[in-house]
Amino acid sequence: MSSLPKSIRDLSIGGKRLFLRVDFNVPIKDGMVKDDTRIVEALPTIRFAREAGAKVVLASHLGKAKGSPDPKYSLAPAAERLATALGIKVRFLPDCVGEAVRQATAALEPGEVALLENVRFHAGEEANDPAFAAELAALAEVYVNDAFGTAHRAHASTAGMAKHFAADARGAGFLMAKELEALSKVKDDIDRPFAAILGGAKILGKIAALEALVEKADVVLIGGGMANHFVAALGLPVGKSLLEPEGVPIARKVIDRCKARGVKLVLPSDFVVAPSLERAGEAKTVAMNALPDAGAAFDIGAKTLEMFRRMTADAKTIFWNGPMGVFETKPFDAGTRGVAEMMAASGAFTVVGGGESVEAIHQAGLAEKISHVSTGGGASLDFISGKPLPGVDALR
Ligand code: ADP
Ligand code: MG
DSSP, rough: OOOOOOOOSSSSOOHHHEEEEEEOOOOTTTTEEEEOOHHHHHHHHHHHHTTTTEEEEOOOOOOOOOOSSGGGSSSSSHHHHHHHHHOOOOOEOOSSSSSSHHHHHHHHOOOOOOEEOGGGGGGHTTOOOOOHHHHHHHOOOOEOOOGGGGGSSSSSSTTTGGSSGGGGGEEOOOOHHHHHHHHHHHTTSOOEEEEEEEEOOOOGGEEEEEEHHHHSSSSSEEHHHHHHHHHHHOOOOOTTTTTOOTHHHHHHHHHHHHHHOOOEEEESSEEESSSOOOTGGGEEEEEEOOOTTOOEEEEEEEEHHHHHHHHTTTHHHHHESSSSOOOOOOOTHHHHHHHHHHHHHHHHEEEEEEEHHHHHHHHTGGGSSSEEOOHHHHHHHHHTTTTTHHHHHHOO
């Protein structure tokens, strides 16, 4: 097991220019930040850095900017939101490299904060271009990465630039440390019994996580679109339900592996089906072996939810990734909401990871009742899968 990176707490940052990579990849609408969770999550590190007298240079990516400036993905609204949260002026710089940026960052006073424009406005970011990484690194004397959500990407601002700083001048922020600590409790230091609940749409993107969790969990509960693949693997019809054919043999393997390991694999016993999402009014519940040819499973049924409750009742640790149904469309939100409530009411150490799963937890207003809500979807799954996180490794 590799050690944790140095904490910002152990670095000498007073009076120094600190490059702080944050994850301000927030949803923006009409020039306003729609959900500021990610900004709020970064505040402890930013406040600590200011109080320690650092000259704080913040950097982030936003949206799907493709290597050139795109006003739609400007971080300007995030700078405004951050200024309000901190109650201070935040200098927003219209680029992240170049002479003007160098001068502006060099002029910062201890405790002052600047936010650079979207690093993905330069192709060198995602390409992890050494020259671009060197330019970013030249802006500061200390490098701290607090962007757990992008830690699974080897980009210039998350990985490439780190090597320009000495081992005692680079480290992790508080959010990064909190994520690594919480997620290691569903990876290495597991309090058992350990239940893993998996759902969502992308079985192919989650194979590694699925396989890793099958090796660690005592109970594996499957819902959402992922469940259809298990139904098909049992030779049962799935009608028009979401199905990636390559996912079926994977489900088969998981079934066999659970048997071999003595892991309880809990598949839905009933589903809520409808002819289409548009015809949600015709939704009805059917048994798992009776999915109609002309319908699709859009949620787990009430009996399944009840069984999930029973099967996780004595769990000491529960990890959940992936909604149980198309929770964006009523009434197919019931299964996801039910699992969210079950997690919230549990006395276990509970962790939720994954973009849409986390959104569902916030929608249900239950985030405070979960032990750890991860800010990283792909990063949390990669970490649990035992894959390297370039953004963490670069700090060591
Ligand atoms: P996460 O972001 O939490 O990792 P995914 O991205 O894998 O989860 O999947 C989220 C999506 O899965 C949701 O938008 C939801 O509508 C969809 N989904 C869940 N269950 C089903 C289903 N039975 N059929 C189709 N889509 C589903
Ligand atoms: Mg998703």
